[in-house]
Amino acid sequence: MYYILDSVLDMTGSVLAAGDTVDTPRAGPVIEVRDLRMRYGDKEVLVGVDFTAAAGEVVVLLGPNGAGKTTTIEILEGFRVRSGGHVLVLGTDPADGDEHWRSRLGVVLQSWRDHGKWRVRELLAHLGAYYKDYSTPGRARPWPVDELLEVVGLTAAADTRIARLSGGQRRRLDVAIGIVGRPELLFLDEPTVGFDPEARREFHDLVHRLTDVDSTTILLTTHDLDEAEKLADRILILTRGQIVASGSADELSRQVAGESEIRWTCDGQRFVHSADDATGFVRELFRQHGDAIGDLEVRRSSLEETYMKLVRAAEGSA
Amino acid sequence: MTMRIVRLGLSRGLVEMRQTLTNGFDVFGYLLPALLLVGTLLLMRDDTIPGTDFSLGAHSLVGSLGMLTAIGGVMTTAQYLAMDREDGTLLRAKATPNGMTGYLIGKIVLVAGVTVIGCVFVLVPGMFLVDGLRLDMAGLLTLLWLAPLAFLATMPLGAVLGSLFDSARTVSVLMLPIIGVTAVSGIFYPITAMPGWLQGVAQMFPMYWLGLGLRSALLPGSLVVAELGDSWRHLETFAVLGVWSVIGLALAPGILRRMARRESGSAVAARRERALSRVTV
Numbered sequence: 001m002y003y004i005l006d007s008v009l010d011m012t013g014s015v016l017a018a019g020d021t022v023d024t025p026r027a028g029p030v031i032e033v034r035d036l037r038m039r040y041g042d043k044e045v046l047v048g049v050d051f052t053a054a055a056g057e058v059v060v061l062l063g064p065n066g067a068g069k070t071t072t073i074e075i076l077e078g079f080r081v082r083s084g085g086h087v088l089v090l091g092t093d094p095a096d097g098d099e100h101w102r103s104r105l106g107v108v109l110q111s112w113r114d115h116g117k118w119r120v121r122e123l124l125a126h127l128g129a130y131y132k133d134y135s136t137p138g139r140a141r142p143w144p145v146d147e148l149l150e151v152v153g154l155t156a157a158a159d160t161r162i163a164r165l166s167g168g169q170r171r172r173l174d175v176a177i178g179i180v181g182r183p184e185l186l187f188l189d190e191p192t193v194g195f196d197p198e199a200r201r202e203f204h205d206l207v208h209r210l211t212d213v214d215s216t217t218i219l220l221t222t223h224d225l226d227e228a229e230k231l232a233d234r235i236l237i238l239t240r241g242q243i244v245a246s247g248s249a250d251e252l253s254r255q256v257a258g259e260s261e262i263r264w265t266c267d268g269q270r271f272v273h274s275a276d277d278a279t280g281f282v283r284e285l286f287r288q289h290g291d292a293i294g295d296l297e298v299r300r301s302s303l304e305e306t307y308m309k310l311v312r313a314a315e316g317s318a
Numbered sequence: 319m320t321m322r323i324v325r326l327g328l329s330r331g332l333v334e335m336r337q338t339l340t341n342g343f344d345v346f347g348y349l350l351p352a353l354l355l356v357g358t359l360l361l362m363r364d365d366t367i368p369g370t371d372f373s374l375g376a377h378s379l380v381g382s383l384g385m386l387t388a389i390g391g392v393m394t395t396a397q398y399l400a401m402d403r404e405d406g407t408l409l410r411a412k413a414t415p416n417g418m419t420g421y422l423i424g425k426i427v428l429v430a431g432v433t434v435i436g437c438v439f440v441l442v443p444g445m446f447l448v449d450g451l452r453l454d455m456a457g458l459l460t461l462l463w464l465a466p467l468a469f470l471a472t473m474p475l476g477a478v479l480g481s482l483f484d485s486a487r488t489v490s491v492l493m494l495p496i497i498g499v500t501a502v503s504g505i506f507y508p509i510t511a512m513p514g515w516l517q518g519v520a521q522m523f524p525m526y527w528l529g530l531g532l533r534s535a536l537l538p539g540s541l542v543v544a545e546l547g548d549s550w551r552h553l554e555t556f557a558v559l560g561v562w563s564v565i566g567l568a569l570a571p572g573i574l575r576r577m578a579r580r581e582s583g584s585a586v587a588a589r590r591e592r593a594l595s596r597v598t599v
Binding site for chain 2: 118
């Protein structure tokens with residue numbers, strides 16, 4: 001993990017020394033989605049999705065299987081043509097995105113297994129070279145290979161054939177390829193599936209580094225609520241083709257009203273109670289029982305509880 | 319900018335060509351046809367081309383280069399395309415700026431290179447077993463127009479066929495009609511020995527003409543007596559291969575574009591799922 005911290009410090013230093021920052025901030029949002037609809041035959045997969053993402057924001061798309069997460073991300077990547085609605089990604093409709101637009105995006109999809117005969121460094125150098133013509137003074141493209149290898153922790157595997165990488169190494173290579181062009185916007189579809197806890201932690205550091213140093217905007221999908229909570233500036237909960245809630249983990253749990261849990265003991269007896277206004281409830285508790293109260297614990301509902309409630313409510317109403 | 323993409327495509331093709339020489343599976347793919355052909359040449363050691371005292375082996379060796387070129391252009395292209403679709407290589411190219419152009423150039427270099435290497439693997443041992451091969455100035459000139467035309471006539475066709483199949487495994491069924499065409503194309507025995515209607519069928523496909531063109535370049539002129547109409551028919555060769563090129567080039571871009579447009583992460587994932595379920599069944 002230390003090499004990531006080191007390289008973050010190095011990079012921060014060099015950026016500051018050079019006195020220039022990344023591309024000039026854009027006026028509009030990086031992603032703008034209004035009333036996005038997708039239909040396969042009779043089946044409506046997206047029924048009016050709305051959201052925006054600002055530069056440097058990490059937005060996490062959370063939802064059960066089949067909710068339309070991958071469809072949404074593929075439409076934004078320009079890999080799938082939508083049925084209706086308004087979409088702008090970096091100011092361009094993905095359906096008309098040209099190669100220059102493409103050069104500003106990074107894509108990490110689920111389960112790649114391409115280029116098995118190539119060596120790690122060889123492939124990163126090859127794919128990176130496509131971005132050279134799109135280098136700008138504020139954003140030198142591509143990312144130098146050796147530096148990139150270090151950032152994702154693949155230096156030792158640089159000359160390994162890709163087919164021989166372990167599952168975790170392979171995913172890290174996928175991430176490296178996704179960011180080799182120093183994207184302004186990065187799409188990550190289930191990025192940490194198959195990661196061990198340490199690799200997951202390193203990946204989270206990498207995401208923070210990308211947003212802090214390169215002010216990369218990130219849209220990622222995940223099943224992992226813990227990951228969503230750690231990484232997201234904003235969480236979008238997508239079920240049945242609609243966004244049913246949006247906000248930080250904290251805001252979401254406030255949004256699901258009245259669900260704080262209060263535990264305490266009174267004269268050696270244990271009590272549990274759920275209340276809307278936890279503070280008011282506790283105040284009243286002390287007023288009535290005073291010093292008899294012990295072991296007080298107030299817990300706002302976790303993201304997991306919030307998520308389950310929101311998803312169930314959405315499915316119940318449909 | 320365009321020059322960079324061309325260079326990237328070329329280097330991509332050369333890297334992948336080198337990879338075929340450094341792994342056992344691909345090297346075996348080169349050796350197998352060479353071994354089969356050497357065996358065949360040994361069996362026909364004492365045979366001669368009817369009406370001449372020239373060894374049949376030389377005729378078959380050159381003819382088989384035509385076969386390898388046709389199979390290389392069509393089958394190898396189709397197989398690589400289906401494979402690259404299945405494992406996500408094509409989608410990766412799509413996610414890279416100008417990646418599709420680089421991919422396509424790389425694939426053309428790769429297929430041409432792999433086909434030439436395959437021919438060398440056959441030609442080198444073959445030359446020790448047969449007499450009478452020769453290459454003069456006229457033959458060289460013939461090769462100069464024949465080789466590019468051979469790839470033009472076969473690769474786009476292979477690309478069209480490859481994009482119709484969803485997995486590298488199912489592409490192999492293409493081998494059946496190709497074996498059929500090989501059998502009637504006068505590769506291992508002069509086509510003049512075939513019944514007339516089979517000669518007609520053979521002349522509709524590129525393989526016969528590739529064999530004929532190569533024989534005209536690499537065998538003595540006197541052997542023309544073993545060909546239809548006692549002529550090398552360069553004009554007809556050019557015309558038939560030209561027509562196949564035009565058909566292929568007219569169809570391939572549209573079909574390839576349609577195929578590329580449909581590529582997405584979930585399409586690759588679905589194919590992967592199917593491939594895995596085949597393994598477990």
